Amino acid sequence: MPIVEKSLVSVDRVEHLEVEGIDVSGDWNTFLRSRVVTDLDVKIADWVKGQPQGETISRCWQCGTCTAGCCLHTDYGLEEFNPRYFIYLAQIGYEEELRRYASTIWRCVSCNKCVERCPKGVKVEEVIHTIGTYLELSGGAAESPADRFDRAYTENLLGRGILDEAALFRTYERLEGRRTPARELLRLGLTLLKSGRLHTGPFAHRTRGWNRMRKVLEAKLTEDRARRRASVPAPPVPSGRKP
Amino acid sequence: MNAAPARGPVDAVPAYYPGCSLDGLGKAYEVTCQQVLDRLDLSLDRIVDYNCCGATEVKNLSQDVSIALPARNLALARSMDRHQVVAACNGCVYSLARANDAVHEEATRTRINATLQAGGSPAYDGSASVQHVLEFIYQRAGLERVRAAVRRPLTGLTVAPYYGCLYTRPKRYTGVGTTPGTDDPEHPHFLDELLRACGAKVVEEYSAKTICCGGGHALSDLDVSVAFGASILNEAKRAGADLVATICPLGQINIENHLDRIRAEFGEEIVRPVAYFTQLMSLAFGSSLKQARLGDNFSRPDLFLRARGFV
Known part of the structure; x- marks a missing residue:
């Protein structure tokens, strides 16, 4: 965990910066002395760490390798998409600031460059999604298009065991209030039909004997969601800025 | 072998x-x-x-x-x-x-x-x-056997090899790069070599090789998905490729699905036909365009290849 009091480190003060009797200036001839930082709110980090997808969050040493390679940050140029910073904010429990990114975090496309490259073995992509889940479940963050898609996808596949691609497309368009023109749909449908690829509705593929598994997995899904929701700490009372 | x-x-x-x-x-x-x-x-x-x-x-x-x-x-x-x-x-x-x-x-x-x-x-x-399956073919058949199976080399075709994300990433799960005999996780080359063995010219240093196609966000985040699709095609164009070869149905479908918007926003000149690598290999092994189902693809590589003398 890095030193949090960055705002204290200004050029004119750096030589004599002492906090709780310890030099934290990193002056040229001293090592930065480690100390216990006591003013952190660890409830978000603890919650994230308690989820199987988020348990590696505490390994993060803030090197920024994830952000440097992040395809949203670097290739797409979405500068505010900064996985290192999201993890940092979760670690120090700066919830107000983190909430500003609730509408950005969901845009992670799961390319997994960050997970591939992280020198500490943080499963960054899964940790980021878990932070997003925290923001959604603890209230305040609106459900994102990606959340709606994840849910539509999961419900669709659990139905028959095998995804009905065309039905997923229709369901998701309805959820987002989008409408592909009928003529275009017809053209697409005919192309797929002619090449024997229109397996939808009654003609959809299905996994034999799936019903039993469907019930078990649907129950699991409901149970997991309830457990996660119940375990989320109460949202913070808005306050002044933290250090 | x-x-x-x-x-x-x-x-x-x-x-x-x-x-x-x-x-x-x-x-x-x-x-x-x-x-x-x-x-x-x-x-x-x-x-x-x-x-x-x-x-x-x-x-x-x-x-x-x-x-x-x-x-x-x-x-x-x-x-x-x-x-x-x-x-x-x-x-x-x-x-x-x-x-x-x-x-x-x-x-x-x-x-x-x-x-x-x-x-x-x-x-x-x-x-x-x-x-x-790319690793399976590469390891089990090897380049010699691929070369021996070629009936109609893909001579004259320049191909951009697009691997996408999750073929190698993350190595912690896939074992690619940490298991002997597997591909390089940051600079994969198995697809390059297989296509070369089929007689195609393969773009060296194709910079969009392992970028993302938008993945599961193809419908939920159109702007990002369209931009990535356009990058994959634009880098292929810049490298002088005639077409893009894919190894993943999601990559294939994401690029093709956004072609209309890519055309409108980035111009027709970056658009290239996109085909599964096995369609190209099958063609090289002697299949017709129809047998290799190249007309299935929305980007219609069959029309392009016919114009280039493949039947």
Whole structure:
């Protein structure tokens, strides 16, 4: 965990910066002395760490390798998409600031460059999604298009065991209030039909004997969601800025 | 002949996990995979009654469901007495391999197996390895046998090899780069070499090789997905490629699905036909354009290839 009091480190003060009797200036001839930082709110980090997808969050040493390679940050140029910073904010429990990114975090496309490259073995992509889940479940963050898609996808596949691609497309368009023109749909449908690829509705593929598994997995899904929701700490009372 | 893979016990005929796409929109990929395997004297044994692997979506809702879904397929492969599972979709490779990683932990394995058995599936002990069909072909057939199978070299075609994300990433799950005989996780080259063995000119240093196509956000985040599709095509254009070869149905469909918007926003000149690598290999092995189902693709590589003298 890095030193949090960055705002204290200004050029004119750096030589004599002492906090709780310890030099934290990193002056040229001293090592930065480690100390216990006591003013952190660890409830978000603890919650994230308690989820199987988020348990590696505490390994993060803030090197920024994830952000440097992040395809949203670097290739797409979405500068505010900064996985290192999201993890940092979760670690120090700066919830107000983190909430500003609730509408950005969901845009992670799961390319997994960050997970591939992280020198500490943080499963960054899964940790980021878990932070997003925290923001959604603890209230305040609106459900994102990606959340709606994840849910539509999961419900669709659990139905028959095998995804009905065309039905997923229709369901998701309805959820987002989008409408592909009928003529275009017809053209697409005919192309797929002619090449024997229109397996939808009654003609959809299905996994034999799936019903039993469907019930078990649907129950699991409901149970997991309830457990996660119940375990989320109460949202913070808005306050002044933290250090 | 390449060395045997060191992922675990090797099957003469591994299990084949099709996944939803290869039975749906990506049918051309499955059909031409089969053609290529036949011509190289390789076989795979299809997992009957497989289920969807959960891709990258389910894990955001429930860890256990996201492990149980792929684990059921791996358990089916084990009950066919296979130790190797081959999949052709990057997303499937990722989630199957991710399930393997998760069940190595005993507590998770016990929990997942309770779920599987309650649902009527055999239990899974984590003993099946997962491999992409590109790696399977490269390792088992080797470049010599590919060269020997070529009847109509892809001479005169310049191809941009697009690998996408989850064929190699993350190595912690896929084992690519950490397992002997596997591809380079940051600069993969198996596809380059196979296409070259088929007589194509392959773009060196194709900079969009492993960028993202937008993945599961193709519908939920159109702007990002369109921009990535355009990058993949634009980098191919800049490198002088005639077409783009893919190894993943999601990559293939994401690029093709956005072609209208890519045309409108970035211009017709960057648009290139996009084809599964097995369609191109099948063509090189002597299939007709129709047999290689190149007319299935929305970007119509069949029209382009016909104009280039392939029939």
